[in-house]
Amino acid sequence: MQWASWSAFFNMGGYAFYVWFSFGLTALCVLWEVYALRQRSRDALHLAQLLAQD
Amino acid sequence: MHMNWFKYSSPQTFYPLAGKMIPWFFWAASLLCAVGLYVSFAIAPTDFQQGEAYRIIFVHVPAAWMSMFIYLVMAGWAAMGLALNARLSAMMAQALAPTGAMFTLLALVTGSLWGKPMWGTWWVWDARLTSELILLFLYLGFMALQSSIDDPRRADRAGALLALVGVVNVPIIYFSVKWWNTLHQGSTINMGVAPKMAATMLLGMLLMALAFWMYSVAVALMRVRCIMLERERSSDWVKALSIKGGK
């Protein structure tokens, strides 16, 4: 383990913004994609249900 | 054998099958990601030239790899869809595109975030950066074409053809951009100069790339399920499914 402390870890040798932004953005994109797909599948099923009642 | 393939390539049977596979891929992705992150942050040593900023490669490079890999896979599915007139293949191609575009965008953004501390600028018209940007355009063209054709079968086939044309062009574009860049000798910065990587760094990148790969499969399967539902919304199996609540 090469981090003296948690704050050193979060500081990333002064590059915190760049590193955490990169990882954070990636995480955000991934989570958003999964969420959007769940929503889309729900919508599609809902529409099918409306059509089924027709 | 091929009987089986045709059986599973019908949406009705593939839909539940994909549903069963998705959690496995997600678990694999999470696990690989956890280990990969541990390696990237806890084990991989600090780079003596770039300091901690280099840790961005653990998302940047896997994302860049995936962006190219997914394009190839997409073109493969597209070719198969065209050749065999298989609906599922075309749907897979369509399902992969947004994820590929997302990774391309991530590669661009994380690359910029890396470039700022390393080069002092967010962007240079370097060959690799430029061709990554063009790859993004190719993805977007594919998606835009598919979404603006209303007839799904036609959209599939038109998209597949475009993907194939793109795949022929990707190497040409890549080499032309490279050549353009070396000729103008504009940027002295070259990504090739990155120092020889330590084995642990490589391991971290590989693990993250594998995690992204598993994630891509899971997400593509989710999306293909959505596409099936939307396309076959008036078929009996989707109606039955929707009344059961989508399980």
Place this chain on the structure above:
Amino acid sequence: MNQTWLTLLRRDLLLALRRRSDIATTLFFFVIVSSLFPLGIGPEPAVLSSIAPGVLWVAALLAGMISLGRLFAADFADGSLEQMLLAPQPLAWLVSAKIFAHWLVCGLPVVLLAPLIGLQYALPNDALWVLVYSLLLGTPTLSLIGAIGAALTLGVRGSGLLVALLVLPLYIPTLIFGAGAVAASQHGMSAEAHLSLLAAVSLLSLVLAPLATAAALRISVE
């Protein structure tokens, strides 16, 4: 009066939202066109930054122009346009709602994205801000003037090229003042004069363009 206007605006925005890829296309056209120039001209940051104002503004112009096809064509094809013509409100007023929606959907994203492309062209920070201001003042003019061209070429064969011919010459003052503002700030001068001229052109077209567009629509719908 306001209710009809707001409804039209809301409807057009809702439609754009339901077809998100349409918004993206204009934006990416802007991005692609402005990325073509470095490929043609070469990657040296100094050269690029010196031509950036002109190039970015021309790209915005072309993106604005090429998206005009969407302004009235769909309404014309599905009959909502004739319903709009029969609404009791003054047509020019309703038209302004549609133009505003078009700007929100096609112009504003370009304004917001432009600084990012400006970064790729190694524009200094101040110039980036002026770029945003100038686009903010100038792109509405593009939508306003473009609407006249779009209305005139409704239902005409090969309308894409025709609209370009009609509209591009009218865009020239906007281009000159817009690019001039950015270039001025790049050279350490004040961009105010250019920006106020740009605002003046905007105001003028804000007053006149809806009237001209309304007249053109009446002709095209016959």
Place this chain on the structure above:
Amino acid sequence: MNQTWLTLLRRDLLLALRRRSDIATTLFFFVIVSSLFPLGIGPEPAVLSSIAPGVLWVAALLAGMISLGRLFAADFADGSLEQMLLAPQPLAWLVSAKIFAHWLVCGLPVVLLAPLIGLQYALPNDALWVLVYSLLLGTPTLSLIGAIGAALTLGVRGSGLLVALLVLPLYIPTLIFGAGAVAASQHGMSAEAHLSLLAAVSLLSLVLAPLATAAALRISVE
């Protein structure tokens, strides 16, 4: 085989002749776009001449792209396209006649006019010649690759913008080699390498594009 090909070519040229304004429009678009830059960038000859290769080539690219709408759309609308699909000759072969006609009508005039615009950009004589050669070698590729995009977007909503998105990224190698050739000769280097690469891209697209276009047409006509 040849007779059908020649008839198609003759028919398309005859049609272009009967509608001369169509030829003029592409040309004017090229002229307008390439004249926008001096307006946006400023009149210094040194700057202009250094960006001329890129700007002229991008203008040629955009003019080529914007004229694509005419390649198949009219035939699609009036039913001649389906008759062409039912001709006993290989479709790709027939398509090549149409593409050639398109190039003669939209590409060649641009090639011929380009040196004039080049003069306005203070390009030296040698570079002007290289500009003509490079356009002569490169514009056919624009028509060829563009044909694929035009065929894919036939009858599609908002096809003008879409075709731009599809086709512009594929134009990039042509742009790079074409503008590179002119820039090389401007800097006193030999343009041969660029020109031969341009020719290679042309040849490759000459072989592949008609096939892809034919496949795309079959898909679009369904």
Place this chain on the structure above:
Amino acid sequence: MLTAQGLACVRGDRLLFKDLGFVLEAGSLLYVLGENGSGKSSLLRMLCGLLMPGQGEILWAGKSIKSHAEQYLPNLKYLGHLNGLKDDLTALENLQMGARIAGQDVTAAAALAALTAIGIARCANLPVRVLSQGQKRRVALAALWLSRSPLWILDEPFAALDVAATEVLAARISEHLAAGGMTILTSHQDVPIKAKSTVSLSLSA
């Protein structure tokens, strides 16, 4: 009261009709007949002010509809060959927004009631894109249940409708006429509509 005097229509280089005139009083129905291409739609568009007459004048309450458009248009409900629906909006949204753009405030409940009246309440929340031709036409026609305009101009309203919907619509038109409204109609079918007075106007190609 709508009056037309000496109307003439030229399309391309063909004269479709000339010297056409009529007076339409409250409660009466005008049937415009003629073959394909005889100029029925052109006449109706003229009466809306969408098409300028080659000659002649159209008056609403004695005033030219051209120069007094603001007074005329609130009294008019026009339905052409095209439905004027947005594919990406739902039936309900289309109906409600359409009414608002025509300057009329309509609640969701009222719009739903109109859709119910013409028998497509079930499709209220579906995007119009997925509806069949006849269903789309019904959504467009549902606006007639919301309309408070005295003058209706309907171009082939029965096209693409099945028997049930045709009856419902005919009943609605009769009701409108009974309440003192006016209707101008073209149709290739023969649909019985009750009216105080019915005038037929025949255009020959």
Place this chain on the structure above:
Amino acid sequence: MLTAQGLACVRGDRLLFKDLGFVLEAGSLLYVLGENGSGKSSLLRMLCGLLMPGQGEILWAGKSIKSHAEQYLPNLKYLGHLNGLKDDLTALENLQMGARIAGQDVTAAAALAALTAIGIARCANLPVRVLSQGQKRRVALAALWLSRSPLWILDEPFAALDVAATEVLAARISEHLAAGGMTILTSHQDVPIKAKSTVSLSLSA
């Protein structure tokens, strides 16, 4: 001999027909009937190879028209809803160039004779743009007088034609059938055509 087996057609998400099959022998006529939107045009385009069947196969002389297109297409003359005429060319130019593109050499005299046969020789040198709908249709149909293909596929050929032209065309089709040709036809009118054998195929919407 044209054979269709187990054809199915899906447009959008609707199944228009399935399990459709027939055999068409030399000298016989196939009438395709059905309402608007029932899939007649789609079927005809399938038989030309313009539309891929969702299922099933189409054989010409026992060989798939898909894989043996070069052998099939010279035997086929198709006329769809669209006339395939160029507005800016004259009737004569259109006819002659159309035949050449279909791989057939046709002299101006022969083309003029065809135009005479269908009664629009007078319009031969006018650009098609100025012709009326029915005249345009006749120019397109004149190609049938030049055609040497045994199989004709005609989508509503009588639409927009007046009585005289309808008779001339019906006679031409009968003659073609008598000479051992085959014809597939859709029409909303009832036009008598003499044939060795006539088959009706009814599509239901």
